[in-house]
Amino acid sequence: MTDDSSKNTSAGQAMWGGRFSAKPADLMQAINVSIGFDRRLASQDLAGSKAHAAMLAAVGAISSEDEAQIQHGLSTIEAEMAAGTFPFRDEYEDIHMNVEARLAELIGEPSGRLHTARSRNDQVALDFRLWVREACDRTELQLKALQRALIAKAEAHADTLMPGFTHLQPAQPVTFGHHLMAYVEMFGRDAARFADARTRMNESPLGAAALAGSPFPIDRHQTAAALGFDRPTANSLDSVASRDFALEALAAASIAATHLSRLAEEIVLWMTPQFGFIKLSDAFTTGSSIMPQKKNPDAAELARAKVGRVLAGFTSLTVVMKGLPLTYSKDMQEDKVPTFEAFDSLELALLAMAGMVADLEPNREKMAAAAGSGYSTATDLADWLVRELGLPFRQAHHLTGAAVKRAEQLGVDLPELSLVELKALDPRITDGVYSVLTPAASAASRQSYGGTAPDQVRNQIARWKEILS
Numbered sequence: 001m002t003d004d005s006s007k008n009t010s011a012g013q014a015m016w017g018g019r020f021s022a023k024p025a026d027l028m029q030a031i032n033v034s035i036g037f038d039r040r041l042a043s044q045d046l047a048g049s050k051a052h053a054a055m056l057a058a059v060g061a062i063s064s065e066d067e068a069q070i071q072h073g074l075s076t077i078e079a080e081m082a083a084g085t086f087p088f089r090d091e092y093e094d095i096h097m098n099v100e101a102r103l104a105e106l107i108g109e110p111s112g113r114l115h116t117a118r119s120r121n122d123q124v125a126l127d128f129r130l131w132v133r134e135a136c137d138r139t140e141l142q143l144k145a146l147q148r149a150l151i152a153k154a155e156a157h158a159d160t161l162m163p164g165f166t167h168l169q170p171a172q173p174v175t176f177g178h179h180l181m182a183y184v185e186m187f188g189r190d191a192a193r194f195a196d197a198r199t200r201m202n203e204s205p206l207g208a209a210a211l212a213g214s215p216f217p218i219d220r221h222q223t224a225a226a227l228g229f230d231r232p233t234a235n236s237l238d239s240v241a242s243r244d245f246a247l248e249a250l251a252a253a254s255i256a257a258t259h260l261s262r263l264a265e266e267i268v269l270w271m272t273p274q275f276g277f278i279k280l281s282d283a284f285t286t287g288s289s290i291m292p293q294k295k296n297p298d299a300a301e302l303a304r305a306k307v308g309r310v311l312a313g314f315t316s317l318t319v320v321m322k323g324l325p326l327t328y329s330k331d332m333q334e335d336k337v338p339t340f341e342a343f344d345s346l347e348l349a350l351l352a353m354a355g356m357v358a359d360l361e362p363n364r365e366k367m368a369a370a371a372g373s374g375y376s377t378a379t380d381l382a383d384w385l386v387r388e389l390g391l392p393f394r395q396a397h398h399l400t401g402a403a404v405k406r407a408e409q410l411g412v413d414l415p416e417l418s419l420v421e422l423k424a425l426d427p428r429i430t431d432g433v434y435s436v437l438t439p440a441a442s443a444a445s446r447q448s449y450g451g452t453a454p455d456q457v458r459n460q461i462a463r464w465k466e467i468l469s
Contacts, residue, residue, distance in 0.1 A: 011397040032330075034094045041095050042086075044130040046078050048123060048206060049099065051226040053114055059217050061117060066110040072109040074099075075312065079080050095127070096120050117218045118209040120238040123326045126206045127337065130227065132246050133201060133344045134193040143191040143256065143349040144468055147184050148358040151468075154180040161439050162277065162367040163376060170374030173439035176362055178452040181460050186259040188464070191251035197341035201245035204229040205467050208239035211327040241349040243335050249315035250339060253346045257307040260349050267356060271297045276366045284356045299356055303349040313342030371439040375404045377415050380436040380445065389428050399425050 051386050052070060057067035072407045077099060080086040097120075101112040154177035162172035167175035206226035207214060213236040233239040270277035276295055288294035316338040320331050385396035402425055407417045415437040422429045437442060446452045450460070 002462055003301070020370070032093060034333050035088055035090055037093065037340065038095045038124075038127075039088055039098075040340060041124075041336075042081050043133055044127040044134075045080075045095050045123070046074055046081075047101055047130065047227060048126045048223075049114060050074055051223045052118055052206060054226065055222045056116055056216075056220050058343045059219055060427060061216050061218070062110075062113045066113050069104070069107045069110045070114050072102045073111065076106055077102055094120075094124075096123050102104045105314045117207070117209060117214040117216040119208075119240075121196050121210050122205050122208040125242075126204065126210070128229075128339075129201055129205065129245055130241075132249050132339065133198055135339075136198045136201075136249055136252075139253065139256070139343065139346060139350070140191045140198075142347060142354070142452055143187045143194070146357065147187050147191075147464065148351055148355040148468060149182045149185045149462055150187070151461055153357055153360070154178075154184070154457065157362060158457040158461065160362070160364050160367060161371040161443060162362075163371045163373065170376045171375050172379055172448075173442045174365060174372040174452040175454060175457055177444055177454070177457045177461070180357075181457060181464075182459075183259065183263050184464055188258070188467075190252065190256035190259060193255065194249070196249040197245070197252055200248065201279060202228075202230045203233045204231070204287075205233045205239035206358050207232060208236035211240055212236055237327050237329060243321055243322070243332060245319070246315065246335060246339050247309070247317055250310070250317060250342055253342055254307070254314045257310040257346055257349065260346075260353055261304045261307040263353065264300040266361065267300040268297050268304070271295075271300075275370075276363055277370070278360045278362050280356060281359050284286040285353070293465050301350045303352050303356075306345040306349040309345040310342045313338035325460075361373075368439065371415060372415075373445075374406065375441065377442045379403055379438045380442045381433065384433050384436050385426070385429075388430075388432065391425065 027059060034103065034369060038385070052073070053062070053067050053070045056062045057064050062070075077086060086098075087102065088098055089101070093102050100111065100115065103114065104393065146382060156177075157180070158175060158177035160171055160176040162176045162179060163170040164172045164179070190353075204220065204227055206223045207218050207220035207228070224230070224232045267278065267280075269275055271280060280295075280299075284294045284299040285431065286294065286298045317335055320334050324331055332400075381403060382393065382396040382400040385391045385399060387395050391399070403417060406421055406425075408423070409416055410417070419429070419431055436445065443452050450456065
């Protein structure tokens, strides 16, 4: 895609060839051609051209007869593309020139009027913005589908105990439902980032032409409205020079992919015999070519790896744009492949993750046993000493540390430490302390807003169901 605001010529000639007396070298053609990847913009290009033609006729820049022929030709091309019969050709470089050349073959001379008051610079800016906008919409829907899968699993396991970790060491008991709802929050922010980016990008660059606007009496508000934009862009230079709408979408994609990777990593860990927290069916696992006992969580591993492709897309486009003077440079042809690949990777990972979440089944017994390991109710003992004995927390913390040390010496867990041993640390301790030392009691006690108590988890589930409805 290159700078071009010239009139169309007959099919078979370079659309910009009037200034040149020789064709490009084969190597130049090879590096210049983009139809191999920008054909993905075909539907957006046709939509933009239809809106542009309708506007040109409305303002009297072309006749209604010419517009009718152009619209008929564009609809024919649309049908050819749907049927897979459209003749994509490298000699026309990009999707814009392929469409324009085919339109000339179909309707002849009126096709040349379509490019009135338009450049490939604002044309590609429009097409790419439309594509990214649609990608944001799709991704937001896929994120919400994943949230619904997480909510359904969380609701079924709002009181299923598991260890909560810090530093990947057992910290305090939580519920599996609470753990899953943490990801609902993360993916909710991801969906909001895409929606926010969409709002900012929803301005139409069509009509900015090459860089300076158009001398024709065009109506940019008409084309903007026809294409679902809130308004036209306000500066013609910015319209063709900027790709921050794609960068913002890729930044949101990178954060979402990072969240996916974290959940995927936990699925991988939970699947190991050492954890044994969950099982995945054959639908989301694979075997080994040499070890018949293996059941590998490959879908989770691949989702975890996709963050590399997504982040690479963001980094690639950032590097492309970082040193470009205003306005358009051919460097910007390199904006599409990394963006396409990033969203392809993210969308596949989101679909796979939603499937895995729905598929996985937790091992309640293994989780519950792990929830009580590592003296995970030590904080509950310290809190009991503060509440019941009136100790300052730092003193209670020190006394609890001594209780843990004594339990380690005896090879028992805190609930198994005798009242005699506890009274040796502070004679005011009563047998009431045992009511807070089980993992279930610990989790149930966390009744603060957003806490892991099953009632609180169910409250958050109800809140998110309402949000997503």
